[in-house]
Amino acid sequence: MDKKALFGFKNINLILNFIFLAVVVFIMVLFFNSFFTVSFDTSDAEAEIMASRILFSPNGFTYCDKACHPGIIDYDIASNATMMNERFSKALNYTARKTPILVFNSNLSDSTGQKISSTYFPSEDEYQKFISLSSYPQFKHVQKSYYVLYHQGNSLKPGTLAIDMVIEVE
Amino acid sequence: MAKRFGKKGDIHSILWIIMEICLVAVIFLAFAAKLSDFKNNLLFDKIYVSKDLALMTDAVYASPGELSYVYSGRIKNYSVSFDGGVVSVFKEQLADPQKFPYVTDSNLKTDFIYSYLLVINNSDINFKKSGSSLVVSGGNVTFVSDTLACSEALNTKFIKEKEGMVIDPSYSGNFPGKDFEANKTWILGSAIRALMLPSPAVLTREENVDASVDKRLSATEGKAFSISLMLHDSADVDILVKDDSVKSKKLACLLINKLSEIEGFKRGTIELTQEPIIVNNKADVPLAIRFDKNFNFADSNRRKEFAEKVKSALGEYYG
Numbered sequence: 001m002d003k004k005a006l007f008g009f010k011n012i013n014l015i016l017n018f019i020f021l022a023v024v025v026f027i028m029v030l031f032f033n034s035f036f037t038v039s040f041d042t043s044d045a046e047a048e049i050m051a052s053r054i055l056f057s058p059n060g061f062t063y064c065d066k067a068c069h070p071g072i073i074d075y076d077i078a079s080n081a082t083m084m085n086e087r088f089s090k091a092l093n094y095t096a097r098k099t100p101i102l103v104f105n106s107n108l109s110d111s112t113g114q115k116i117s118s119t120y121f122p123s124e125d126e127y128q129k130f131i132s133l134s135s136y137p138q139f140k141h142v143q144k145s146y147y148v149l150y151h152q153g154n155s156l157k158p159g160t161l162a163i164d165m166v167i168e169v170e
Numbered sequence: 171m172a173k174r175f176g177k178k179g180d181i182h183s184i185l186w187i188i189m190e191i192c193l194v195a196v197i198f199l200a201f202a203a204k205l206s207d208f209k210n211n212l213l214f215d216k217i218y219v220s221k222d223l224a225l226m227t228d229a230v231y232a233s234p235g236e237l238s239y240v241y242s243g244r245i246k247n248y249s250v251s252f253d254g255g256v257v258s259v260f261k262e263q264l265a266d267p268q269k270f271p272y273v274t275d276s277n278l279k280t281d282f283i284y285s286y287l288l289v290i291n292n293s294d295i296n297f298k299k300s301g302s303s304l305v306v307s308g309g310n311v312t313f314v315s316d317t318l319a320c321s322e323a324l325n326t327k328f329i330k331e332k333e334g335m336v337i338d339p340s341y342s343g344n345f346p347g348k349d350f351e352a353n354k355t356w357i358l359g360s361a362i363r364a365l366m367l368p369s370p371a372v373l374t375r376e377e378n379v380d381a382s383v384d385k386r387l388s389a390t391e392g393k394a395f396s397i398s399l400m401l402h403d404s405a406d407v408d409i410l411v412k413d414d415s416v417k418s419k420k421l422a423c424l425l426i427n428k429l430s431e432i433e434g435f436k437r438g439t440i441e442l443t444q445e446p447i448i449v450n451n452k453a454d455v456p457l458a459i460r461f462d463k464n465f466n467f468a469d470s471n472r473r474k475e476f477a478e479k480v481k482s483a484l485g486e487y488y489g
Contacts (some may be wrong), residue, residue, distance in 0.1 A: 014185075014186060017186070018186075018189060021190065021193065022193070025193065025197055029197065029200075029201075032201075039217055040217070040218075040221075042221050042225065045225055046225065046228075049225060049228045049229050049232055050228070050232075050273075052229075052232045053228065053231060053232035053273075056232055056233070056234045057231060057232050057233070057234065057275070058234060058235070058277075059275055059277045062234060067235075068234055068235065070234035070235075090275070090276040090277055091275050091276070091277060092273050092275070093255070093273065093274040093275060093276045101273075102273075170221075170270060170271070
């Protein structure tokens, strides 16, 4: 090998050495970084709070006349998809996100277990899409069932509200 | 290697060693900050505080009725902002925030007027939900969400157009006037000017010299950014700022953060307005600092402290 060729070979060798060193260092950074990851799982709390918000917030399913009555469901809201969507799109304002992070299907049943209404937020299509994603760790699928009174017409009736919810967690 | 390749080989070897040292230095520097945070438990604390506050906010929104809750816990010497559905937690310097989102409720949003970075020094945060409003207060200042995103305003970069700063004590009449209340703004203005002379601050009123308010402000029109000092009775410091000016918002955020560091100041607010900020029914300024009329004007140290904070904010504004 003459001197020129030797010089070219050495340059290429130098570059390869440097790339190899960079790759090794990058792997080391990733390795050490995995130990520095400090976090804790709050997905259960996030889901619980959101379920409470849907049920108990004055701007959720709660029946309100002059005052709001936590635990009493407004049948008009729970049974009318348009009214429910209008209410929840205001009450759940995802200002930090461009897309919603919560979908749910609510089923209201009477005391005999007969389903009397089933509604989706924001839509059944969105709900089905999120359900299909719920196996991924950034989504939490939560099913809740509450004994409630629902206000229909001028009377209060006992029933069950089942909420099937998928929430995107941090 | 040197024996095999001679002098050129030596140069390459040296080059190689230098590159290795550079690479190691870069990696070390990249890790140093993170290691320091890790050592001081900062990462964990910031994540904890941001998540806890965001979940707390969500829980308050979820409450069925009126609610008052005092959050006291690990918040010590952190700065917290509630901007646009995100809790950001800072440690001392307003950099590298830890963020966690919360979900706002538009039904309550109409009563959210102010928003800025909340400096908390070993204090509680109070959540108060009543009627159609949610107010979060604590530390040195009070925050009411969601109109002005200070973290965004503070990060806004722009080309500086105006070199000077006009500080106008907005009392009416001649100085020294009989009205001590009116003279208070002059006293503070003087304190600020004394610290800032020869530039960039210009005080529009000299002792025994007076001009009408429109003359005072128009004298420097186009050359300087005007702020007005006013008296107020509802907060320690209240900054009134034009909603359409990003620069004014940035200055307002800088001012409120600096002024909130003054010992004893309990509350401060930023109020956005689309209306002209009128001084004495005449001139219009982009920003006014309104401070508590019970401020201890007789205490020169207090005046100096106030002036230093204003100076510091203006210094940061002008970079």
